[in-house]
Amino acid sequence: xxxxxxxxxxxxxxxxxxxxxxxxxxxxxxxxxxxxxxxxxxxxxxxxxxxxxxxxxxxxxxxxxxxxxxxxxxxxxxxxxxxxxxxxxxxxxxxxxxxxxxxxxxxxxxxxxxxxxxxxxxxxxxxxxxxxxxxxxxxxxxxxxxxxxxxxxxxxxxxxxxxxxxxxxxxxxxxxxxxxxxxxxxxxxxxxxxxxxxxxxxxxxxxxxxxxxxxxxxxxxxxxxxxxxxxxxxxxxxxxxxxxxx
Amino acid sequence: xxxxxxxxxxxxxxxxxxxxxxxxxxxxxxxxxxxxxxxxxxxxxxxxxxxxxxxxxxxxxxxxxxxxxxxxxxxxxxxxxxxxxxxxxxxxxxxxxxxxxxxxxxxxxxxxxxxxxxxxxxxxxxxxxxxxxxxxxxxxxxxxxxxxxxxxxxxxxxxxxxxxxxxxxxxxxxxxxxxxxxxxxxxxxxxxxxxxxxxxxxxxxxxxxxxxxxxxxxxxxxxxxxxxxxxxxxxxxxxxxxxxxx
DNA sequence: ATATTATTGTGTCTTATTGACACAAAGTTT
DNA sequence: AAACTTTGTGTCAATAAGACACAATAATAT
Numbered sequence: 097x098x099x100x101x102x103x104x105x106x107x108x109x110x111x112x113x114x115x116x117x118x119x120x121x122x123x124x125x126x127x128x129x130x131x132x133x134x135x136x137x138x139x140x141x142x143x144x145x146x147x148x149x150x151x152x153x154x155x156x157x158x159x160x161x162x163x164x165x166x167x168x169x170x171x172x173x174x175x176x177x178x179x180x181x182x183x184x185x186x187x188x189x190x191x192x193x194x195x196x197x198x199x200x201x202x203x204x205x206x207x208x209x210x211x212x213x214x215x216x217x218x219x220x221x222x223x224x225x226x227x228x229x230x231x232x233x234x235x236x237x238x239x240x241x242x243x244x245x246x247x248x249x250x251x252x253x254x255x256x257x258x259x260x261x262x263x264x265x266x267x268x269x270x271x272x273x274x275x276x277x278x279x280x281x282x283x284x285x286x287x288x289x290x291x292x293x294x295x296x297x298x299x300x301x302x303x304x305x306x307x308x309x310x311x312x313x314x315x316x317x318x319x320x321x322x323x324x325x326x327x328x329x330x331x332x333x334x335x336x337x338x339x340x341x342x
Numbered sequence: 343x344x345x346x347x348x349x350x351x352x353x354x355x356x357x358x359x360x361x362x363x364x365x366x367x368x369x370x371x372x373x374x375x376x377x378x379x380x381x382x383x384x385x386x387x388x389x390x391x392x393x394x395x396x397x398x399x400x401x402x403x404x405x406x407x408x409x410x411x412x413x414x415x416x417x418x419x420x421x422x423x424x425x426x427x428x429x430x431x432x433x434x435x436x437x438x439x440x441x442x443x444x445x446x447x448x449x450x451x452x453x454x455x456x457x458x459x460x461x462x463x464x465x466x467x468x469x470x471x472x473x474x475x476x477x478x479x480x481x482x483x484x485x486x487x488x489x490x491x492x493x494x495x496x497x498x499x500x501x502x503x504x505x506x507x508x509x510x511x512x513x514x515x516x517x518x519x520x521x522x523x524x525x526x527x528x529x530x531x532x533x534x535x536x537x538x539x540x541x542x543x544x545x546x547x548x549x550x551x552x553x554x555x556x557x558x559x560x561x562x563x564x565x566x567x568x569x570x571x572x573x574x575x576x577x578x579x580x581x582x583x584x585x586x587x588x
Numbered sequence: 589a590t591a592t593t594a595t596t597g598t599g600t601c602t603t604a605t606t607g608a609c610a611c612a613a614a615g616t617t618t
Numbered sequence: 619a620a621a622c623t624t625t626g627t628g629t630c631a632a633t634a635a636g637a638c639a640c641a642a643t644a645a646t647a648t
Contacts, residue, residue: 107351108451144449148420169418172453174394203390205354207418260587261506276596286588293598294636301634317595318643339634341506342532522625539627540607547605563624564614585605 101199104141109204110152111139111244112167113251114160116215117268121233122284124248125220127159128228129241131190132183136241137248138229139206152209160229161221166267167209170254171247174205178243187225210251212267255285261341263304263333266325274312274320275299302338304330347445350387355450356398357385357490358413359497360406362461363514367479368530370494371466373405374474375487377436378429382487383494384475385452398455406475407467412513413455416500417493420451424489433471456497458513501531507583509550512571520558520566521545548584550576 114125126135140155142148152167185201188194220229237248258264265281279295299305306326311319360371372381386401388394398413431447434440466475483494504510511527525541545551552572557565 105353105449105451107354142420142451145422146420147422148418148451172394172415172418174388174392174453176391176393203351205351205388205394207420257507261503274596282588290588291636291638292596293638296597298635313644315595316593316645318597320596342528342536520625537607537609538625539609542626544606559615561624562616562622564626566625 101141101196103143105144106199107202107204108142109139109206110142110148110155111137111173111206111208111247112152112156113137113208113210113248114156114162114165115210115212115251115255115268116218116231117281117284118215118231120280120284122281123215123231123233124237125160125162125218126230126232126237126240127222127226128230129184129187129225130227131187132241134183134241135232135238135244136184136226137244148207149209152207156211159223159226160218162213162218165211165213167211169207169209171208171250172205173208173243173247175243176203178206179204183241184225206247208247208251210254212255212264214268214270216270252285259285261337263302263330263338266327266330269325272308272322272324274322276320278323302329302333304333347387347442349389351390352445353448353450354388355385355452356388356394356401357383357419357452357454357493358398358402359383359454359456359494360402360408360411361456361458361497361501361514362464362477363527363530364461364477366526366530368498368527369461369477369479370483371406371408371464372476372478372483372486373468373472374476375430375433375471376473377433378487380429380487381478381484381490382430382472383490394453395455398453405469405472406464408459408464411457411459413457415453415455417454417496418451419454419489419493421489422449424452425450429487430471452493454493454497456500458501458510460514460516462516498531505531507585507587509548509576509579509584512573512576515571518554518568518570520568522566524569548575548579550579 116123116125125138127138128135138156138159140151140158142151146154148169149167153163153165156165156167157163182200185197188197188200215231218231220231222229234252237245239245240248255264259282264285265278268281269278275296276292278299279290279292282295283290304326305323308322308324310322312322313319362369362371371384373384374381384402384405386397386404388397392400394415395413399409399411402411402413403409428446431443434443434446461477464477466477468475480498483491485491486494501510505528510531511524514527515524521542522538524545525536525538528541529536550572551569554568554570556568558568559565
């Protein structure tokens with residue numbers, strides 16, 4: 097077993113909600129636990145010399161193979177009842193060499209982090225605890241381990257709120273994309289339809305897009321323009337916020 | 343000594359940033375550590391059957407005498423270097439019966455919570471670790487213990503952001519107040535002047551205030567109207583947000 | 589080839605919101 | 619009584635947001 101609890105902070109764990117966007121659907125990266133048969137968020141523990149964010153990056157890499165992901169903490173989940181029925185313990189019981197089992201039976205407080213990643217860049221790989229690691233669209237998610245359904249719900253709410261005061265999309269879209277594609281991302285996160293013309297006007301007013309002369313071809317209609325994010329302005333908008341407010 | 347680490351989660355602490363408003367200044371509640379002579383945020387630890395929020399309410403009561411405060415978590419502080427120089431350890435060393443000293447020398451990850459309270463309702467009282475507990479206006483705060491300056495800074499930023507999408511003030515103002523008083527609160531939090539007429543128009547548009555017929559007298563000028571918060575609408579606005587965005 | 593179909597690009601009008609700005613009224617001080 | 623301070627209040631211009639329609643393009647069907 098690869099965990100060495102001696103080097104880990106007790107009582108603290110972290111869970112990552114990794115959002116991707118594909119086929120006009122918002123997806124979350126989940127792992128399927130080998131023995132308990134439950135789906136869960138990829139998570140982990142914190143080493144004695146790590147910050148939460150560093151630990152989350154490392155854990156995400158271990159669980160799913162993903163690296164260079166910018167993870168942002170959004171909330172601590174600390175309800176005393178949240179881990180009473182931790183099915184991960186069952187997975188551990190079935191493994192040989194479970195001398196650390198009691199460590200995992202502790203009560204854990206978990207820090208929730210989320211990230212947005214470009215779907216196509218991800219090649220998820222399961223680790224020793226899980227037999228599958230894959231994207232699930234939001235409405236396909238069934239009952240997850242422990243309070244992970246709640247964690248996903250709160251992450252989505254955070255994402256929706258973020259949309260109102262910060263640009264989003266750089267990490268969720270391919271390098272080049274069309275306006276309708278970007279609009280579908282917004283519509284999916286918000287869960288509602290937006291007017292095509294007003295969306296374009298608003299997003300262009302932020303000056304975070306470069307219009308490319310080229311067009312995408314192959315569909316049965318007029319070819320849409322391609323856009324890319326203007327990194328400089330995108331960063332500025334991230335820092336300054338978009339508008340609204342006092 | 344009143345701490346019983348046996349019953350506490352290891353490695354996890356919490357710190358409370360309590361904002362108050364008085365004499366046109368935004369204030370923060372601080373405690374002064376007996377032996378190390380450092381000022382610090384009132385904080386505490388988490389018992390095995392508590393959520394973070396419950397623990398924070400209890401700790402705040404123990405440290406300052408404050409009760410019935412709604413505390414909201416805003417961030418986890420987990421930099422590995424944050425507690426290397428924890429001066430609280432010095433305070434503990436000077437106390438008799440420090441059999442738990444090593445427990446406090448651990449590395450801690452701290453959950454930051456903040457709250458807004460009505461200044462006049464507070465009667466701060468120091469506890470066994472501190473000899474003073476009092477309000478400090480933001481520009482009077484010197485160097486605090488550990489990373490507490492950073493925690494205050496991030497709490498203030500959270501508060502400023504919250505101002506843009508939620509009503510604020512119910513917990514910071516007395517039951518009845520004038521429009522200029524409320525405006526000063528907003529100006530203080532934001533750190534900038536606002537136009538008197540535009541402020542009034544905007545805040546009234548939220549429908550969260552009741553105008554009272556009475557007036558306040560005694561100042562050398564025209565008597566301003568009194569207002570109170572309309573609790574029903576205030577709650578609604580808290581839930582739905584104020585506007586702006588998609 | 590021609591028509592059909594689906595989807596895109598684009599602009600205007602109306603309404604709501606924001607920002608800038610000035611004077612009269614009231615109560616206190618001199 | 620005059621001066622002073624701070625309050626209450628409204629309008630105009632600029633900007634942002636919401637509703638809405640038609641022409642252009644590229645594949646597909648006939």
